[in-house]
Amino acid sequence: MNVMLSPNMSQRLDLFFQMREHEQVVFCLDEATGLRAIIAIHSTALGPALGGCRMHPYATTEEALADALRLSKGMTYKCLAADVDFGGGKAVIIGDPRKDKSPELFRAFGQFVESLGGRFYTGTDMGTTPDDFVHALKETNCIVGVPEAYGGSGDSSVPTAEGVVYGIQATNDVVFGSKHLHGKTYAVQGLGKVGKKVALRLLEEGADLYVCDLNEAAVKEVVAYGKQIGASVKPVNGTDIYRVEADVFVPCAFGGVINDETIAELRVKAVVGSANNQLADKRHARMLKEKGIMYAPDYIVNAGGLIQVADELYGANKERVLAKTKAIYDTLLAIYARAESEGITTIEAADQFCEERLEKRKRRNHFFTHQKRPKWDIRR
């Protein structure tokens, strides 16, 4: 899918150069509601693009575009790893989720999604909730993960958190020789929709936690729960979360948290979390390996939500979602085994696994067009 651009041309067509691995990028502007959004479609080779919509007060449009491009590419790999027949896409809305949301804004967003004619399905991500998309659903059927009362499969962060827990168990098995969660200390960054569920589950299993979040109420809630069940929960600030001595670092907020600075500080044996794009750069996986820290590729571990929303388009079934989410445990073990036997990093092993799968499958698929309706488009 690489388009060859000469350096001169790439300078002139900078945006095209940036999106050279992607099929389509849509800039969405609605002055009446203040909507500024970017929808990035990385690949529809295996089916319509599917991926959540993030809301974040990006400092610049470039920053928002870079996030949309990186997140949507990650979704192609995540779909392949989770074995769902969709492609990679993602949307970002530029705005502060604490003050810039309105029903009208999400309806305007829904209209842009509708304009893509079924090439892109979306739902929640960081900064958005299932209720936000109830408004978007008034404008398009290409919305997933709304509450069950509105015909959706509900909060996708529930299976995402489940998948992260399976990922921690598989990692514990390989690193510590036992999949058990108890008796260990975890440093959880971000106590939002996913992070809080993971934190509470770890506490219930008998683990101790360090936690951090910008949202003090979320921290207080987890500390109070720890107190109630007699477990240790120590709140730390955003810098110290990388420095604490723990068994596993569990990043559940933003991307790029594994970088030159943080790797130098980390005092853990493994990194397993829900955050998308945890590695600032692929080379950081090698740095982790050299430091003896096992890295669980993010898009393998955090696929539970994708599995649920993809399943919804066939008619949501909780048992099926649970079974596919549970498979994250075995997929991760297979990735670890491949990395070990080939002497490569875990992210290289995961990427190889997905790229082999893509090569095999895309021969059977067509570039998705409006003329050829996908079988998944069942609600029209």
Ligand SMILES: NC(=O)C1=CN([C@@H]2O[C@H](COP(=O)(O)OP(=O)(O)OC[C@H]3O[C@@H](n4cnc5c(N)ncnc54)[C@H](O)[C@@H]3O)[C@@H](O)[C@H]2O)C=CC1
């Ligand atoms: N919701 C889902 O099902 C899925 C989420 N993910 C990824 O998991 C991560 C978390 O997603 P959600 O829980 O849905 O988001 P969320 O918006 O519900 O929660 C994120 C939490 O991180 C906190 N946070 C933000 N900046 C922080 C900082 N500098 N330090 C500490 N905490 C900070 C926020 O206050 C918030 O509580 C994101 O990277 C998302 O892309 C990945 C797959 C599915």
Ligand SMILES: O=C(O)CCC(=O)C(=O)O
């Ligand atoms: O969890 C969702 O609702 C969609 C999947 C997604 O966007 C993700 O896995 O990042």
